Amino acid sequence: MRIGVLALQGAFAEHIKKLDELDVESFEIRQLGDIKKPFDGLILPGGESTVMGKLLRDLELLEPLKALICDGMPVFGTCAGLLLLAKDFSGEGTPVFSSMDIKARRNAYGRQLGSFCANADFLGVGNIQMTFIRAPYIESAGADVTVLSETGGHIVAATQGKQLVTAFHPELNEGHGIHKYFLEELR
Numbered sequence: 001m002r003i004g005v006l007a008l009q010g011a012f013a014e015h016i017k018k019l020d021e022l023d024v025e026s027f028e029i030r031q032l033g034d035i036k037k038p039f040d041g042l043i044l045p046g047g048e049s050t051v052m053g054k055l056l057r058d059l060e061l062l063e064p065l066k067a068l069i070c071d072g073m074p075v076f077g078t079c080a081g082l083l084l085l086a087k088d089f090s091g092e093g094t095p096v097f098s099s100m101d102i103k104a105r106r107n108a109y110g111r112q113l114g115s116f117c118a119n120a121d122f123l124g125v126g127n128i129q130m131t132f133i134r135a136p137y138i139e140s141a142g143a144d145v146t147v148l149s150e151t152g153g154h155i156v157a158a159t160q161g162k163q164l165v166t167a168f169h170p171e172l173n174e175g176h177g178i179h180k181y182f183l184e185e186l187r
């Protein structure tokens with residue numbers, strides 16, 4: 001199994017470290033040439049979704065990656081990665097891959113609560129600690145979307161087909177539960 005991690009910007013190294021710890025082969029996606037060889041899954045890390053969207057366009061990675069996602073390649077988006085996959089936004093935000101039937105609220109917790117931790121249940125994984133950094137949440141989700149976790153009255157993790165999104169950063173916390181959940185989806 002080979003996982004491509006979008007490495008244009010943001011917290012990609014932490015995802016690669018989690019995959020290393022699970023003995024899963026990964027590689028960085030920085031340019032078009034990096035996705036020429038086949039691979040089995042894609043991780044979109046946290047960072048700044050507007051910057052990643054622009055770089056994806058400039059580097060001509062947007063359309064080929066979108067085609068892979070739409071063809072059913074398993075994809076895991078964390079925080080900014082969630083925003084890259086969202087079809088719709090309440091407030092600011094521009095669709096990028098626009099492949100997942102969720103309405104996201106960008107920078108949903110405002111400046112006062114820029115970063116925080118919470119403990120919440122994640123369906124199929126159990127109670128975990130979640131780190132939120134200028135995070136979005138999912139305001140509403142379509143009928144084909146399964147909600148995996150809610151905290152503070154908001155949806156913070158969901159799945160649709162082979163797409164998995166979390167508003168928080170599992171790559172920054174101890175444990176491998178969420179990465180394992182994603183890898184299970186691939187099998």
Ligand code: GLN
Nearest residue numbers: 046047048049079080134
């Ligand atoms: N606020 C960022 C954005 O809008 C997301 C933050 C994150 O990925 N930690 O893209």
